[in-house]
Amino acid sequence: MKNNILLAVLMLVVINLNAQATANAAKHLGAGVVIGAVGGYAAHKVFKGSRGWMWAGAVGSSLAAGLAKETYDRSRSLEWENDDIVYTAIGGIISGLVLDMILDSKRGSGKRCGCPPLAFNMDNVNTDFVSHIASGSGDIVAAIQANHLINTGLQ
Numbered sequence: 001m002k003n004n005i006l007l008a009v010l011m012l013v014v015i016n017l018n019a020q021a022t023a024n025a026a027k028h029l030g031a032g033v034v035i036g037a038v039g040g041y042a043a044h045k046v047f048k049g050s051r052g053w054m055w056a057g058a059v060g061s062s063l064a065a066g067l068a069k070e071t072y073d074r075s076r077s078l079e080w081e082n083d084d085i086v087y088t089a090i091g092g093i094i095s096g097l098v099l100d101m102i103l104d105s106k107r108g109s110g111k112r113c114g115c116p117p118l119a120f121n122m123d124n125v126n127t128d129f130v131s132h133i134a135s136g137s138g139d140i141v142a143a144i145q146a147n148h149l150i151n152t153g154l155q
Helices: 003-015 023-047 050-076 084-105 131-134 140-152
Strands: none
Touching: 023 050, 023 084, 050 084
16 A cells, blocks of 8 residues: 555656656656666675665665766766756666565465475485376476375375
């Protein structure tokens, strides 16, 4: 719910752009999304799935890119535009929202799939599941489970 409210506010900000600055704002927003996605995903991987670091990577990298771009523009005697920094940072927030939804769905609810667990007795390992792969679906996990069920007599 909180993500939906934040997304609606961000969409209202984007809609209220000046007609002349729309193309420039869209470029900064798009660049912020891409840079934020890369930064957020990299932080997620480096810090072993930490949600806070993922957000810091997404928003921080896009904000840093916006500041760097405006610094570069200023060094070329162009005007410093705070709006461009804001739009780039908003792109980082959007990518943070998307990453949070994607990576949260991969974490799962903690429920199991209902599949019987595989238990191997190392003294009696049967590798005959290869014949089940050739004659079945081609799924090695299903073949190992089927072989386990056949060997335990639970057909």
